[in-house]
Amino acid sequence: MKSIENNIVNNSVNDKKIVIPKNINNNSIIKTSTLVISINDFHASQPGQLNIKKNEYLIVTDWNCEEGWVYGHRKDNETEMGLFPKVFIKIYNENEELVKITPEYRVKFRKKIKTLKALREMKMIHKKNKISINRNNLFSDSFSEIMKLTPYDMKKSLIINYLGESGVDNGGLLRDFFYQLSKEIGNPNYALLQYSTSNSYELEINPKSNMANPLDLQYFRFIGRIMGLAIFNEQYLSLSFTLLFYKKLLGKKPEFYDLKDVDPEMYKNLNWLKENKGAENLYLTFEIEEDDCFGNHRKVSLKPNGANIDVTDYNKFEYIDLVVKHKLNNTGDENQFAELKKGFYEVIPLEIRKILNEFDLKYLLSGINEIDIDDWEHNTNYEGYSKNDNTIFYFWKFVKEISDYERTQLLLFATGNSQVPVTGFKDLQGNGKIQPFNIKKAGTENDLPISHTCFNRIDLPPYTSYYQLKQKLLLAITEGMSGFEKS
Numbered sequence: 001m002k003s004i005e006n007n008i009v010n011n012s013v014n015d016k017k018i019v020i021p022k023n024i025n026n027n028s029i030i031k032t033s034t035l036v037i038s039i040n041d042f043h044a045s046q047p048g049q050l051n052i053k054k055n056e057y058l059i060v061t062d063w064n065c066e067e068g069w070v071y072g073h074r075k076d077n078e079t080e081m082g083l084f085p086k087v088f089i090k091i092y093n094e095n096e097e098l099v100k101i102t103p104e105y106r107v108k109f110r111k112k113i114k115t116l117k118a119l120r121e122m123k124m125i126h127k128k129n130k131i132s133i134n135r136n137n138l139f140s141d142s143f144s145e146i147m148k149l150t151p152y153d154m155k156k157s158l159i160i161n162y163l164g165e166s167g168v169d170n171g172g173l174l175r176d177f178f179y180q181l182s183k184e185i186g187n188p189n190y191a192l193l194q195y196s197t198s199n200s201y202e203l204e205i206n207p208k209s210n211m212a213n214p215l216d217l218q219y220f221r222f223i224g225r226i227m228g229l230a231i232f233n234e235q236y237l238s239l240s241f242t243l244l245f246y247k248k249l250l251g252k253k254p255e256f257y258d259l260k261d262v263d264p265e266m267y268k269n270l271n272w273l274k275e276n277k278g279a280e281n282l283y284l285t286f287e288i289e290e291d292d293c294f295g296n297h298r299k300v301s302l303k304p305n306g307a308n309i310d311v312t313d314y315n316k317f318e319y320i321d322l323v324v325k326h327k328l329n330n331t332g333d334e335n336q337f338a339e340l341k342k343g344f345y346e347v348i349p350l351e352i353r354k355i356l357n358e359f360d361l362k363y364l365l366s367g368i369n370e371i372d373i374d375d376w377e378h379n380t381n382y383e384g385y386s387k388n389d390n391t392i393f394y395f396w397k398f399v400k401e402i403s404d405y406e407r408t409q410l411l412l413f414a415t416g417n418s419q420v421p422v423t424g425f426k427d428l429q430g431n432g433k434i435q436p437f438n439i440k441k442a443g444t445e446n447d448l449p450i451s452h453t454c455f456n457r458i459d460l461p462p463y464t465s466y467y468q469l470k471q472k473l474l475l476a477i478t479e480g481m482s483g484f485e486k487s
Contacts, residue, residue: 050082129156172453182237207332224343367419384441416453
């Protein structure tokens with residue numbers, strides 16, 4: 001038996017029609033779900049049809065139910081199902097953005113977060129929980145302090161004290177804490193997390209974490225608590241996980257398209273197999289070859305006597321379904337994920353599963369790292385300046401001309417975090433509430449700008465030339481962090 005990767009790449013397929021005997025019930029053939037996106041609106045005209053809108057994400061569960069039609073349901077509502085035209089959809093391409101952040105999505109997201117915050121279990125206890133941490137031992141000190149907390153303690157207002165530093169936490173230090181700690185959690189030296197693929201910046205659990213770290217299970221429970229505390233305290237983490245990770249955290253069942261986060265090559269090849277005829281020519285059986293997380297090569301039967309059962313166009317959907325289930329349910333990180341999940345739900349109520357989907361959870365935890373300059377400028381307040389002053393004109397000229405990296409550093413300098421709410425700068429958080437970005441006139445043109453992260457504010461001297469403002473701001477965001485008021 002050869003692997004599907006080799007067979008699909010190296011074998012040509014004759015496009016021959018497969019005739020299913022009339023005494024076979026089509027519904028008995030196991031089919032696997034496929035994520036698609038609609039390319040046009042469709043209005044149902046008959047019972048059993050499903051209204052769909054352009055750019056809506058749907059799950060097709062049956063491609064062969066009726067000539068020219070497919071059967072499926074809405075991605076986020078399995079109860080809304082029906083027939084819709086095959087020509088009105090296309091299979092989701094992994095290179096496309098899965099969820100477009102449209103104005104409509106922002107409205108729905110804001111409503112969901114409001115519902116989440118209204119839960120009794122999400123109400124903060126009016127007591128403070130101050131933890132002291134040495135910045136030079138950020139990970140270990142945070143682990144010790146956070147793991148001491150009871151579920152009751154984690155509902156208190158979290159106050160951060162950095163040993164040896166004079167800053168008072170009015171929100172800025174807390175934001176800095178979550179930002180810096182999340183970078184430590186992702187530090188490859190701890191071997192807790194890894195990139196999902198070689199060309200991805202999305203993270204997943206490292207199934208070999210116990211080889212590098214004997215405390216890995218305790219650390220994963222700690223990570224789960226940090227994720228929960230970030231949500232509870234309305235903070236962002238500078239980490240982004242795969243959608244499959246967020247889906248599993250919400251207790252949702254993995255589906256075919258989630259395979260791309262685990263094995264992109266297998267996902268591509270199974271998609272090919274699903275859409276093309278001639279499976280018999282690939283010489284596949286219901287047995288696959290794979291390497292486990294320790295690099296050991298092995299053969300796995302997908303069903304009893306699988307090595308002796310050939311894959312045909314008739315049974316290929318069953319084969320695809322079994323491969324997907326095996327790949328998604330045997331990732332080698334089950335123990336680590338169970339501990340992380342335990343820590344998360346020590347802070348966040350289970351009701352979150354009924355409110356958010358995996359995309360919402362991703363944005364709630366990590367925000368977005370793409371900066372919309374027009375949105376930023378539109379949602380900025382001024383003290384001592386007007387938006388027509390030369391210095392303000394120079395500032396926005398600077399923001400528009402610098403690189404994406406420098407723009408992110410500027411946002412980090414001003415707010416203590418490089419992430420932006422998915423709903424935009426109008427919902428920028430600071431000091432425990434919505435705090436718009438603010439530019440205050442302060443100092444002389446010989447001074448560097450100073451940031452106050454708890455207020456999302458930059459004290460910007462009245463520079464008289466663009467060159468002067470550019471030099472001072474670049475110095476402030478690269479070397480002038482000592483002027484960073486983490487109040």
